[in-house]
Amino acid sequence: MRPPSPSIPEREFIFTSLTQSLRLDGRQLLEMRKPTITFGEELGWVECSFGKTRVYAAVDAKMVKPPPERPYEGIITIHSEISPMASPEYEPGRTSEEEVTITRMLDKVLRRSDAVDKESLCVLAGQRVWHLRLTVHCLADAGNMLDCACLAGIVALKHFRRPEVEVVGDEVTVHPPTERAPLPLSLHHTPLCLTFAFFPESSSKTATSTSSTKTTTVLDPSLLESRLATGFLHVALNAQRELCVVQKAGGVPLTEDEILPLIKEVAVSRVRELDAIVESRLKEDWEQRKKFVEVR
Amino acid sequence: MVRQMVVESVYCKILNDGGFRSDGRRQYELRDINIDLGQQGSADGSASVSHGLTQVLVSVFGPREAKMRSQTIHDRANINVEVAVAPFSTGERRRRGRGDKRILEFASTIKSTFEPVIQTALYPRSQIDIFVQILQQDGGVLQACINATTLALASAGIPLLDFVCAVTGGVHSTSPLLDLTTLEENDVPHVTVAVMPRTGKVTLVTMETRLHVDRFEDIFRVGCEAGKVIHKEMRAAVKERTRSVGSGGGPDVGDRDVVMEERMEDY
Numbered sequence: 001m002r003p004p005s006p007s008i009p010e011r012e013f014i015f016t017s018l019t020q021s022l023r024l025d026g027r028q029l030l031e032m033r034k035p036t037i038t039f040g041e042e043l044g045w046v047e048c049s050f051g052k053t054r055v056y057a058a059v060d061a062k063m064v065k066p067p068p069e070r071p072y073e074g075i076i077t078i079h080s081e082i083s084p085m086a087s088p089e090y091e092p093g094r095t096s097e098e099e100v101t102i103t104r105m106l107d108k109v110l111r112r113s114d115a116v117d118k119e120s121l122c123v124l125a126g127q128r129v130w131h132l133r134l135t136v137h138c139l140a141d142a143g144n145m146l147d148c149a150c151l152a153g154i155v156a157l158k159h160f161r162r163p164e165v166e167v168v169g170d171e172v173t174v175h176p177p178t179e180r181a182p183l184p185l186s187l188h189h190t191p192l193c194l195t196f197a198f199f200p201e202s203s204s205k206t207a208t209s210t211s212s213t214k215t216t217t218v219l220d221p222s223l224l225e226s227r228l229a230t231g232f233l234h235v236a237l238n239a240q241r242e243l244c245v246v247q248k249a250g251g252v253p254l255t256e257d258e259i260l261p262l263i264k265e266v267a268v269s270r271v272r273e274l275d276a277i278v279e280s281r282l283k284e285d286w287e288q289r290k291k292f293v294e295v296r
Numbered sequence: 297m298v299r300q301m302v303v304e305s306v307y308c309k310i311l312n313d314g315g316f317r318s319d320g321r322r323q324y325e326l327r328d329i330n331i332d333l334g335q336q337g338s339a340d341g342s343a344s345v346s347h348g349l350t351q352v353l354v355s356v357f358g359p360r361e362a363k364m365r366s367q368t369i370h371d372r373a374n375i376n377v378e379v380a381v382a383p384f385s386t387g388e389r390r391r392r393g394r395g396d397k398r399i400l401e402f403a404s405t406i407k408s409t410f411e412p413v414i415q416t417a418l419y420p421r422s423q424i425d426i427f428v429q430i431l432q433q434d435g436g437v438l439q440a441c442i443n444a445t446t447l448a449l450a451s452a453g454i455p456l457l458d459f460v461c462a463v464t465g466g467v468h469s470t471s472p473l474l475d476l477t478t479l480e481e482n483d484v485p486h487v488t489v490a491v492m493p494r495t496g497k498v499t500l501v502t503m504e505t506r507l508h509v510d511r512f513e514d515i516f517r518v519g520c521e522a523g524k525v526i527h528k529e530m531r532a533a534v535k536e537r538t539r540s541v542g543s544g545g546g547p548d549v550g551d552r553d554v555v556m557e558e559r560m561e562d563y
Contacts, residue, residue, distance in 0.1 A: 054426045095395075097404055108504050230412070233501075243512050246487070246503040250408030253497035256520055264509055 006227050016238035025051070025222060028267055032194075032220040034276035035148075035274070037155055037281045043182065044160030048152035051219065054267050057152035058135050059160040063174070067130040074121020074129045078138040079105050080149065087223075102146050105245065106136060109150050109236040111143045115251050116157060117186040122166050128172055130162060132185075134212050141221035146234060149243040150193035155278055159285070160185055183248075189238040192271050192277065193245070196228035196262055197221035198252050215252055217262060219270070233259065235267045239275040309467045310483055318479055319348075324518070326463070326475040326525065327436075331533040333451045339427075341452020345444035347475060349434035356452040358424035366373045373419035377407040381485040386433050387478075403428075403461060406441060409490060409500045422455060436464040437476040438502065439486045450534050459530055460499055461523040462490035465515040467507060472515045474522050476502070484523040487512065489519035493527035496520065 006014075014024065021029050033051040036078055040046070044059035066073065082090045090096055111113075121130040136153055138145045158267075161182035161293045167171045201214045231251020236244040246263070248254075308318040315322060320536055327348030337340035338357035348350070362368045367376075379402045383391040392399060406428065414424065426448070428441050442462035466473045466486035476486050485507040490500035498520060503512070 049421070095400075100397055100400045100404060103397055107397075112504050113506055167561045243503065243507050243509055244337045244505075246501050248497055248498070248501040249405040250411060252412055253492050253495065255495075255497050256325070256517060258512055259498060259501065260516065264513065266508065 006224060009281075010224065011228055014224060015199060018218065019201055021216075023218065023222075024224065027220075029078055029217065029236060029240075030219045032270060032274075035151060035277060037151075037278070039159060039281075039285045045158050046152050046156040046159055047147050048155065049140075050142075050148050051222070052140055052146060053145055053148045054139040055145060055148040055152045056137055056139060057149070057156035059132060059156045060135075061130050061132050061162045062080065063123060063128050063165075064131045065127060065260075068126075069131050071126035073118040075115055075131040076111055076118065076121075076134065077131070078103075078110060078134045078136065078153070080106050081105065082137075082138040082141075082145070085140070086138045086145070090141075098145070099277065102136075102138070102149055105146055105234060105236075106149060106153055108245045109193055109249075110134065110153050110157070113191050113236070115154065115187055115189060115191055117188055120186040124167055124170065124172055127170075129214075132157075132162075141223065143194050144220050145224045145225070147195050147214075147220065149194045150191070150236065152273070154190055154192065155282070157185055158187060158278070158282060164195075189240060189242065190237050190275060191236045191244040192274050192278075193236040194267050194270055195220065195233060196233040196235070196266075197225055198231040198233070198254065199225075199228070200230055200252060215258065219266065221267070233262065233289075235263055237263075237267055237271050239272055308479060310472065310480055311471060316465060317473065319477060321475075323471060324474050324522075327477075327516065329371075329526070329529050330372060331447060331529065333447060333533060333537040335395065338454070339448075341448045341450070341454070343444045343447035343451055345440050346432070347436050347440050347443075349432055350436050350440045351430075351432040352437070352440040352444045353429045353431055354441070354448040355427045355429075356445075356454065357427075358449040358452070358454065359419040359422035362421065362423035364469070367423070368421045371420045372416040373409055373422045373425065374423050374526075375407055375414065375416065375424050376439065377403045377410075377426045377428065379403045379406070379430070381430045381433075385430050393563070402438065402441070405438065405500070405502070406445060409460060410449070413457050413460055413492070415457065418455060418534060423480060431490065433478065435481045438462065439464045439475075439490075441523065442490050442500070443530065447533065449528060456507075458492040458494045459527055460490050461493055461526040462488060462500065463519050463522040463526055463528060465475045465522070467511045467515050470484060470511065472518045476517065483525045485493040485511075489516060489517055489523065491520050496524075520524035 036049045038047045047056040082099045084090045084092050134153055136149050161184055163182050164175045164180045197218045201218045234247040311317055330346045332344040335357050339357055341356040344353045359373050367374050379399050381392050383389050417493055426445055439462040446460045464476050464486055466476045466484040468484045485505035487503040491498050
């Protein structure tokens, strides 16, 4: 079911205020909402929120037999769902386009970019490997669920600790967390996703002329902004200036000189800030848990 | 006597010292482009495009009355894209269901690429169906789909703002490569870029592999330039098609051709 489009007065208001660099929630054009990361009781359970957008992610691991074509690598599966409580537009059971976008982006950002070292998940080559299951549930949609979901996913992976395994010959012993301290996953890098939304300068609904229409760019769009945007650019990169995913699927056409500075300068600096926030929150949480868990 | 199977491991260099790639091309050389705008069944427009061994067939129906009233938009045409991947298209036979997320994403990428390009405001409450059939995959599938869709839409007579020309590019340890085959795509980080040649603006950029920001800039710029080269080929094919369709007319065909030629000059 298509969502009811925003009304004409709303659209006019948003477009005019954006041309004056004013956003409805008072942010700057390229300012992100501050993410709030809450950790659950169990390791690997994380809830992330950007303002009112909330997503939670949980990681859990079990040992399985690997497929014959890849005997030395672990398996990672990502299951993502947008529950109808996120917004009245999402129906249970039916995959909306937004859900497909989020699932595919999560797959690209967390799996295809090799964030987790799969070879470290191998216990006994050809017989036993770890199968990590990352579940991401979107709880509330106030715009930009994608970034929130990717952040929740990667933080959950960083937070998770898998049980320690001892391999003697062909025998595998899994030590429960009460016996031996669980180990963190080995991550190659921390990819973080950012979304930019574009709006045409003119207040007409469709950009009917290909002459110079300057577009306004907004980072981390809110719900209304994402409904009215004429184009999106999703960029996932890590703090080492490596791009993992770039996705600008259609939408308003932009010149190279409009896209490149967004990626090279804005995205790189925002990701550095985000990375610092993530690291500090993880450290804080670990300090609290240290009192109850033996630290390795 | 036991016969032993000797398995040779073939190691293909992506770019050898002489500057040649595994299929004999140079760094910036594109594969052979073959465009066929012949009519397919009852489709309003169709195009079969092959970039080297990658072959894609696109059929366009529309603008026509929408099948489902609930999907009509009161002031625009609704664009419906369906992608089908033939099981024999890859080296190993693999059947992909319709609900496969990768395919759904493909379809939604194509749809959002063409939504701002097709002048949908001219056909309210109608539907434009784009059916994409991937016949052979050898790298650059999205690129071929987008090029074929542009040509099919043009051949169906649907008004577009501009062509959309797509090309894939990759970076092999600081040297940019264009138009990658499957072998290269598996090894090298790659980007697909689609440009609108008249204004030089970019409508689509997708990248799924890890690449440093500076390398990305190089290949991005090269890709935009390459889009204009593909545009030349596409324009020539559309002109040829118009000429052959136009010359199938009556005795006063001579004047019509001249007018058509003049019109095509500005295009």
